[in-house]
Amino acid sequence: MSAVLDLVTIVAVSAGVFFFLAGTVGLLRFPDTLTRLHALTKADNLGLGLVALGLLPQAGSLQNGLKLVCVWLLVLLAGATVSQLVAQAARREGSSS
Amino acid sequence: MTIVPALDLFVAGVVLIVAVWTVVARDSSSAVVGFVAYGLLLALVWVRLGAPDVALTEAAIGSGLTGALLIGAAARLRAGESSTSAEHLGGVGRTLVAALATIVAAAIAVALLSLPDPAPSLAPEAAANAGATGLGNPITNVLMAFRAMDTMLEKFVLVIALVGVWSLAPDGAWGGRPRSYHRADPEGALVFLARVLPPLGVVLGIYVLWVSADHPGGAFQGATILAAMWLVVLMAGLGDVPEVGRQQLRLMLVAGPVVFLIVGLGGLLLGGAFLSYPQDWAKPVILAIEFAMILTVAATLALLVAGPPERSAEP
Numbered sequence: 001m002s003a004v005l006d007l008v009t010i011v012a013v014s015a016g017v018f019f020f021l022a023g024t025v026g027l028l029r030f031p032d033t034l035t036r037l038h039a040l041t042k043a044d045n046l047g048l049g050l051v052a053l054g055l056l057p058q059a060g061s062l063q064n065g066l067k068l069v070c071v072w073l074l075v076l077l078a079g080a081t082v083s084q085l086v087a088q089a090a091r092r093e094g095s096s097s
Numbered sequence: 098m099t100i101v102p103a104l105d106l107f108v109a110g111v112v113l114i115v116a117v118w119t120v121v122a123r124d125s126s127s128a129v130v131g132f133v134a135y136g137l138l139l140a141l142v143w144v145r146l147g148a149p150d151v152a153l154t155e156a157a158i159g160s161g162l163t164g165a166l167l168i169g170a171a172a173r174l175r176a177g178e179s180s181t182s183a184e185h186l187g188g189v190g191r192t193l194v195a196a197l198a199t200i201v202a203a204a205i206a207v208a209l210l211s212l213p214d215p216a217p218s219l220a221p222e223a224a225a226n227a228g229a230t231g232l233g234n235p236i237t238n239v240l241m242a243f244r245a246m247d248t249m250l251e252k253f254v255l256v257i258a259l260v261g262v263w264s265l266a267p268d269g270a271w272g273g274r275p276r277s278y279h280r281a282d283p284e285g286a287l288v289f290l291a292r293v294l295p296p297l298g299v300v301l302g303i304y305v306l307w308v309s310a311d312h313p314g315g316a317f318q319g320a321t322i323l324a325a326m327w328l329v330v331l332m333a334g335l336g337d338v339p340e341v342g343r344q345q346l347r348l349m350l351v352a353g354p355v356v357f358l359i360v361g362l363g364g365l366l367l368g369g370a371f372l373s374y375p376q377d378w379a380k381p382v383i384l385a386i387e388f389a390m391i392l393t394v395a396a397t398l399a400l401l402v403a404g405p406p407e408r409s410a411e412p
Contacts, residue, residue, distance in 0.1 A: 077293065084286035 005057035012054030019047030033090040041083045048075055105145055112138045125171040132167060136160025149313035150236040153305070157321035165328070165402050231380040233311035240315065241383045245372045249357040252390060255397045256350055263341055265405040272342025275403040280334045291333030298326035306391050310380070316387040320394035327399045338403045346396065353393030357386055 023043020030036045052072040059065040115138060119131035136159040143152035186194070223239055230242045240248050266273075281287045302322035305314040330336045339346050360382055364373035374382050 074297070077290065081286045081290040088282075088285070 009054045009057050012050050014054075016047045016050030016052075016054060019043045019050060023047060034087060037083045037087055037090075041079055044079055045076055048072055108138065108141055108145065112142060125174055126168075129164065129167040129171050133160050133164040136164065150234075150315060153313060153315070153318045157318045161325065162321050162398055162402070169402065169404065229379065230374070230383065232383065234309055234313065236313070237309045237315060237383075241386065242374065242379070245357075245361075249354065249361065249372070252354045252357060252393060255394065256354060259350065259397050259400055262401055262405050266407065270406045270409050272340060273406040274340050274408045275338045275400070275405060276407045277337065278332045278334060281332070283334075287329075288333045288335065291329045291335050294329060295326040298322055298329075302326070302391070302395070306387055309387075310384075316390045317394055320391045321398060323391065323395035324398035324402070327395065328402055331399075331403065338400075341400070341406050349392055349396045350400075351393070353386075353390035356389035360386055 020043060023040050026039020026043065027036050030039055049072055052068045055068055056065050059068055112135065115131055115135045119128050119135055122128040122131055136155055140152040140156040140160065143149070143155055220235075223235055223243055226243075227233075227235055227238055230238055232238050232241070302319040304319075305322060306316050306319035307314075309315040309319075327336075331338055360374070361372040364375075365371045367373075367375060
């Protein structure tokens with residue numbers, strides 16, 4: 001049983017790391033703010049979600065697992081809000097110049 | 098087995114690189130972004146060193162709150178940046194600065210390397226007397242009991258810092274409200290965040306204080322979370338900064354230091370030493386101080402970010 005759980009962890013965390021990598025490549029390679037945000041938010045949300053999912057079997061207790069889920073949800077909320085604000089600022093700057 | 102030390106080395110290396118990048122960054126807003134990233138990475142380093150209390154403080158104060166202060170400063174400086182960056186330091190001045198910085202770094206390195214091994218430590222004594230307060234977290238024990246004087250003076254320093262910021266106010270605005278934030282789109286993301294997040298954040302802030310009795314946490318870290326929640330509400334335009342002359346606000350700002358001082362003087366009367374806690378009541382007394390402190394620190398930190406009053410008291 002624990003081998004299966006470990007396997008879940010390895011697969012999910014690796015997939016999460018892949019998304020982080022893809023997001024970082026997008027951040028570095030895409031040409032403007034909006035496309036960079038697109039790469040970053042999609043990848044970070046999914047990446048962190050997968051990392052949190054992968055760590056759930058290792059959490060040990062229900063309480064720790066819930067904390068992991070809460071961390072993911074809070075980062076989702078903060079990330080989505082901040083990317084909206086950055087996009088608004090970018091659009092405002094783009095239209096005024 | 099070797100992967101963990103390798104990861105530690107990697108994180109330490111990244112911290113160094115980000116630190117250097119922050120110093121050499123051309124414009125101030127990039128430097129601020131670098132500083133915030135540096136603080137968060139440093140928090141990771143503290144976790145790896147087994148100091149989660151310090152890590153929480155570094156993330157909350159060192160990176161979060163100082164970051165917010167610096168972003169405000171960078172935004173205000175932006176208008177004059179092109180004119181000031183034209184005033185470059187000459188060759189001699191630069192060499193002098195570099196030499197002085199190198200000497201300071203070398204002196205710190207020498208002092209650290211010449212420490213006796215094992216380093217002098219009061220940790221065993223602190224651990225041996227941990228039962229005296231009824232608190233399980235040795236850090237809170239040290240902060241609130243063994244070195245309570247330092248913690249108290251820290252609160253005074255905070256209030257004095259705020260008075261320093263307020264003293265930058267123009268005469269006409271004295272006692273008035275700090276600068277207002279841009280009105281955010283009432284249907285926008287920031288207003289949504291400012292409605293959803295604070296209930297969670299307030300609970301979390303008080304939780305961080307409450308668990309500090311037995312687990313990593315503390316009044317300062319909790320207060321920073323509360324201050325951040327207030328600032329989100331202010332920045333979204335859902336509330337206005339209070340007039341700094343308001344009686345209630347002033348009372349809140351001195352609550353922490355005053356409660357601390359009263360307990361200290363009470364200890365002098367009852368126990369014979371300043372800040373000595375009554376034997377069986379140590380934990381409730383410490384909790385009372387911490388709850389007064391969290392109010393004061395949260396209000397002070399948020400008002401530090403809000404800046405000096407700029408709108409006059411009478412509308």
